[in-house]
Amino acid sequence: MKWFKKLAIATTLAASIFTFQANAADAHSTSHQVKYGDTFWKLSAQYGVSIASIQKINGYKYSLFAGETIDIPHILTSYEKDLLARLVHAEAKGEPFAGKVAVATVVLNRVDSKLFPNSIHEVITERSAGGYYAFTPAANGTLKLPADNDARRAVEEALKFRGQGSGSIYFYNPRTAQSEWIKSRPVTVVIGNHTFAR
Template sequence: MKKILVGFVLSLSLLSFTSTSEAASSYTVQSGDTLWKIGMRYGVSVEDLQQLNNHYSSQLNIGDTLTIPSTISASEKDLLARLVQAEAVGEPYAGKVAVATVVLNRVDNSKFPNNIKDVIYEKSAGYYAFTPVKNGQINQPASVSAKKAVSEALAFRGMGSGSLYFYNPKTAQSAWIKSRPVTIKIGNHTFTR
């Protein structure tokens, strides 16, 4: 009896996981939707939505079904949001989005690890790439704003200026980081390639 009950519960769990996964794989366009809003909702890039659906105009038709591309896992989103929270606390919202974008750009760049966790925890010459990993701030919960910034960075993925680094000019001591081409300045951070 116990084995039957465990099997039943496991079957229900798998069924509910499958249903959730399938529900996220397509979306029916509603009134007021834009590719940007759909990208934000599902944490996928607008560019990926367009490519997967062969939809290169900004016009959507109500009732159309879009296939939603795969996205990063919930644990990766949480880790990235915690990094954004720690690195960009006190920074404007655009700065939070830009910090998340740097991590995603690194994942997409062959010079860096190809997943979020390895990019965030990367260590080179004995130094962590991100200070919050070293000082433990990465372990603090993310704010709603940091989580939203991650969703926006995911929707924005592939459309920015290719920032791979950022630093605070008031505290950075590395001549190398200051020699990188600047892509944008937001709040107290300078973003570079």
């Protein structure tokens, strides 16, 4: 009878681990059954994720076949999109549209990087060991202000091309930046008043 009890415990434990892993995978992706006429571009627009990220999560698949099931990467919630748009609005107000897209891209690149937290909220509200916020609007309260249409459009644009570009994970205004360390990072692009770096 002891062996039966051990077997029941082991089976229950294995089922619990499997369920946890399945739920963890579900939190980061969703499944899509490919229909005739589906393309990566259509799926990108439908789900608001980049073509590259759909291909990457499916093992760099480049062809779709009707009837097959593929994974779609994590789709941002309305809260995450709004929070990101508010950050873009606060950080890049008055900057060119391309600069707003680049600011949103920095946050998305951080979410995708092993060096930073893996959610929009955690990246935006992250603090350094010294207690300083990574993004000024999280510290000074401007993050609470509503985003304008340009900031919202910039977020959508950044999502469409997520995973592409030069891999910027930092940006700063060289006229106001105090840190010598940030100025030592390899520059990827300069847009308006912001320098982007990795």
